Amino acid sequence: xxxxxxxxxxxxxxxxxxxxxxxxxxxxxxxxxxxxxxxxxxxxxxxxxxxxxxxxxxxxxxxxxxxxxxxxxxxxxxxxxxxxxxxxxxxxxxxxxxxxxxxxxxxxxxxxxxxxxxxxxxxxxxxxxxxxxxxxxxxxxxxxxxxxxxxxxxxxxxxxxxxxxxxxxxxxxxxxxxxxxxxxxxxxxxxxxxxxxxxxxxxxxxxxxxxxxxxxxxxxxxxxxxxxxxxxxxxxxxxxxxxxxxxxxxxxxxxxxxxxxxxxxxxxxxxxxxxxxxxxxxxxxxxxxxxxxxxxxxxxxxxxxxxxxxxxxxxxxxxxxxxxxxxxxxxxxxxxxxxxxxxxxxxxxxxxxxxxxxxxxxxxxxxxxxxxxxxxxxxxxxxxxxxxxxxxxxxxxxxxxxxxxxxxxxxxxxxxxxxxxxxxxxxxxxxxxxxxxxxxxxxxxxxxxxxxxxxxxxxxxxxxxxxxxxxxxxxxxxxxxxxxxxxxxxxxxxxxxxxxxxxxxxxxxxxxxxxxxxxxxxxxxxxxxxxxxxxxxxxxxxxxxxxxxxxxxxxxxxxxxxxxxxxxxxxxxxxxxxxxxxxxxxxxxxxxxxxxxxxxxxxxxxxxxxxxxxxxxxxxxxxxxxxxxxxxxxxxxxxxxxxxxxxxxxxxxxxxxxxxxxxxxxxxxxxxxxxxxxxxxxxxxxxxxxxxxxxxxxxxxxxxxxxxxxxxxxxxxxxxxxxxxxxxxxxxxxxxxxxxxxxxxxxxxxxxxxxxxxxxxxxxxxxxxxxxxxxxxxxxxxxxxxxxxxxxxxxxxxxxxx
Numbered sequence: 001x002x003x004x005x006x007x008x009x010x011x012x013x014x015x016x017x018x019x020x021x022x023x024x025x026x027x028x029x030x031x032x033x034x035x036x037x038x039x040x041x042x043x044x045x046x047x048x049x050x051x052x053x054x055x056x057x058x059x060x061x062x063x064x065x066x067x068x069x070x071x072x073x074x075x076x077x078x079x080x081x082x083x084x085x086x087x088x089x090x091x092x093x094x095x096x097x098x099x100x101x102x103x104x105x106x107x108x109x110x111x112x113x114x115x116x117x118x119x120x121x122x123x124x125x126x127x128x129x130x131x132x133x134x135x136x137x138x139x140x141x142x143x144x145x146x147x148x149x150x151x152x153x154x155x156x157x158x159x160x161x162x163x164x165x166x167x168x169x170x171x172x173x174x175x176x177x178x179x180x181x182x183x184x185x186x187x188x189x190x191x192x193x194x195x196x197x198x199x200x201x202x203x204x205x206x207x208x209x210x211x212x213x214x215x216x217x218x219x220x221x222x223x224x225x226x227x228x229x230x231x232x233x234x235x236x237x238x239x240x241x242x243x244x245x246x247x248x249x250x251x252x253x254x255x256x257x258x259x260x261x262x263x264x265x266x267x268x269x270x271x272x273x274x275x276x277x278x279x280x281x282x283x284x285x286x287x288x289x290x291x292x293x294x295x296x297x298x299x300x301x302x303x304x305x306x307x308x309x310x311x312x313x314x315x316x317x318x319x320x321x322x323x324x325x326x327x328x329x330x331x332x333x334x335x336x337x338x339x340x341x342x343x344x345x346x347x348x349x350x351x352x353x354x355x356x357x358x359x360x361x362x363x364x365x366x367x368x369x370x371x372x373x374x375x376x377x378x379x380x381x382x383x384x385x386x387x388x389x390x391x392x393x394x395x396x397x398x399x400x401x402x403x404x405x406x407x408x409x410x411x412x413x414x415x416x417x418x419x420x421x422x423x424x425x426x427x428x429x430x431x432x433x434x435x436x437x438x439x440x441x442x443x444x445x446x447x448x449x450x451x452x453x454x455x456x457x458x459x460x461x462x463x464x465x466x467x468x469x470x471x472x473x474x475x476x477x478x479x480x481x482x483x484x485x486x487x488x489x490x491x492x493x494x495x496x497x498x499x500x501x502x503x504x505x506x507x508x509x510x511x512x513x514x515x516x517x518x519x520x521x522x523x524x525x526x527x528x529x530x531x532x533x534x535x536x537x538x539x540x541x542x543x544x545x546x547x548x549x550x551x552x553x554x555x556x557x558x559x560x561x562x563x564x565x566x567x568x569x570x571x572x573x574x575x576x577x578x579x580x581x582x583x584x585x586x587x588x589x590x591x592x593x594x595x596x597x598x599x600x601x602x603x604x605x606x607x608x609x610x611x612x613x614x615x616x617x618x619x620x621x622x623x624x625x626x627x628x629x630x631x632x633x634x635x636x637x638x639x640x641x642x643x644x645x646x647x648x649x650x651x652x653x654x655x656x657x658x659x660x661x662x663x664x665x666x667x668x669x670x671x672x673x674x675x676x677x678x679x680x681x682x683x684x685x686x687x688x689x690x691x692x693x694x695x696x697x698x699x700x701x702x703x704x705x706x707x708x709x710x711x712x713x714x715x716x717x718x719x720x721x722x723x724x725x726x727x728x729x730x731x732x733x734x735x736x737x738x739x740x741x742x743x744x745x746x747x748x749x750x751x752x753x754x755x756x757x758x759x760x761x762x763x764x765x766x767x768x769x770x771x772x773x774x775x776x777x778x779x780x781x782x783x784x785x786x787x788x789x790x791x792x793x794x795x796x797x798x799x800x801x802x
Contacts, residue, residue, distance in 0.1 A: 022115065038075060047067065057333050065196065065223045083216060121169065122342030158187070162190070170299040170344070182483065239262060242264070254266070270301045271397070273428045277412075292305075293404040294328065304428075331374055366383060385404065396423075415441065425469070427449040443657075449464055564730075587687075591685070591686060651800060657796060660689040661792055665735070677695060700724040738762040743766050
């Protein structure tokens with residue numbers, strides 16, 4: 001596989017001392033005190049506070065970085081807001097020209113950027129030079145293309161506005177590119193905070209923006225610690241938060257932004273499995289382990305820190321790893337022959353040492369090479385831990401250092417179980433010569449990226465992001481663009497506050513109909529509609545029911561009043577299904593069948609709509625017809641929501657596979673009664689999710705009538721579970737349930753905020769819409785956004801060739 005550097009024409013480097021001299025000269029010239037950059041100019045911090053940044057390899061200070069205050073963030077956001085409309089209106093081609101210029105200037109100054117990155121971060125110069133900087137340029141080139149194509153490919157979308165972006169210290173410039181490139185391509189302006197340990201390349205990037213005459217305020221850099229990041233997250237004029245960092249901080253960001261309307265994407269921690277089957281090429285595996293865990297000193301969120309080896313080859317693999325570890329070189333990162341550089345800071349070094357010692361106390365065998373680490377600077381040797389229990393802390397906690405644990409498995413099923421035995425889901429690596437086994441295992445691993453016979457391979461064309469507590473959202477590729485756009489707002493519909501007047505109008509229409517029609521359309525109360533859980537009608541746990549009234553306030557029936565136990569039972573039923581493993585063709589056929597069965601019973605549903613809502617016969621017929629068509633639409637999409645093969649510049653096939661989220665909860669819109677239920681519940685089902693739906697609190701009888709359609713349409717038990725009752729009693733349980741992977745909410749703003757806040761417990765995906773929701777009868781009630789929200793992308797990298 002060729003190095004990324006070979007794809008670029010300006011990747012020539014001089015001796016390390018000359019490179020270091022050039023970088024230090026820039027620090028002295030620009031610094032050694034570095035202010036913020038916003039509004040197209042350098043700014044002193046409002047509070048006049050600075051802090052020192054150090055070279056991790058020798059503990060020498062490199063300069064002083066401004067500590068951003070809320071006042072600094074205010075000024076940066078104001079500059080970004082002032083520039084955003086002009087940047088948006090520049091058009092795709094204009095933005096593409098600037099992104100192209102950034103890419104070209106990065107290449108022209110690649111030696112300086114690579115050296116600054118190594119001085120600031122401690123990673124080997126070979127990694128900065130051959131991996132990080134070429135990928136940075138690649139991201140800006142790639143997104144220049146998306147800017148050019150945006151008017152055609154995203155014609156119905158618009159930028160979010162001002163994006164607040166917070167990046168970590170392990171890949172300072174690369175993370176900057178991952179964040180800034182798509183934001184600028186789609187017409188947003190940005191306020192970015194680099195990590196406090198590694199701000200130098202971000203500040204040099206700001207200087208580059210000035211050099212190419214990027215319009216003032218489009219890119220703004222505010223440095224500082226976590227308090228500065230918090231000020232960005234909490235700022236009311238920031239429309240989007242993109243964060244890469246720890247799961248703990250990601251959870252706080254989700255809680256902080258709940259109910260604010262801010263769009264967020266989180267790329268968080270990982271404990272990635274590295275699966276080795278007994279037919280794997282062990283020599284390739286060993287080099288893969290070197291790339292997986294000792295790349296960037298193991299300070300990689302997707303590092304392959306858990307080796308899961310077939311028990312037949314585990315000992316042989318461990319022996320080869322020990323031999324290879326003896327040959328690794330650790331030392332001054334600017335030495336081009338060094339394999340492993342320095343740990344970022346003393347606090348991280350102490351964390352690594354503490355966790356390894358804890359592993360030793362838990363019974364693990366700790367092995368390190370015989371050579372000693374440098375005495376100056378913050379270094380930790382490559383470490384192999386064997387005899388590790390899957391429940392051990394070092395097998396579960398992200399160490400974020402050059403430490404790998406090895407465990408064994410006997411069967412593919414056990415390998416998958418061990419791989420998924422983590423709260424994370426960022427990446428995985430599978431090693432086998434059997435491509436059928438590789439693809440089968442890859443499809444079962446709960447991770448956003450799966451590499452086959454390779455590891456730590458990235459590209460701008462392939463989205464990267466996690467499952468579960470590794471966060472949500474994607475960076476890179478087409479899917480990464482969606483994090484920075486929204487659909488053009490639809491024409492305003494009736495305000496939610498007008499509901500009473502709309503009901504009054506329906507009442508007037510209903511009164512105009514002959515009173516003699518009422519008894520025929522709505523028989524007397526004769527039963528209480530039950531819950532629908534696990535393919536069966538179920539009585540509510542609490543034994544209570546709720547009266548349903550028609551548009552004139554008359555009793556129209558009763559429904560079960562579901563409680564927390566009923567919600568938990570529904571989730572458990574949803575977990576038992578194997579719906580995601582069925583073929584898309586079969587799911588399509590079942591949904592077509594449901595459409596046919598609804599059409600066959602259209603008369604009964606039309607009567608129910610007229611009697612409950614007071615609409616006339618024409619309106620009822622229109623809603624039922626729209627519901628049938630909607631079922632056919634989602635059936636059609638079931639086997640057409642395809643993935644892609646990304647054109648990454650390697651000899652490999654990169655498969656982007658959309659997968660269902662898992663168990664999804666849906667709080668259905670109050671109305672339209674039937675169409676709103678079908679439009680919000682069936683899209684997740686079409687893509688392989690199982691659903692727990694809370695029917696409209698106002699018109700639940702349409703949903704309970706519909707489960708009779710489900711029963712006669714071969715929908716497997718547990719795929720669709722329907723709860724009735726009070727939203728405020730059911731919503732908290734579903735929003736906070738750790739087995740619910742995604743939740744859609746169509747209701748009031750305070751309910752939406754509650755869903756987002758409670759979702760932080762397991763960082764489930766949420767989609768919250770205003771009470772009136774989209775125009776359910778129009779294009780806004782269907783389409784690709786529903787499909788994107790009901791799925792997540794897994795990228796599988798398959799190299800080929802000898």
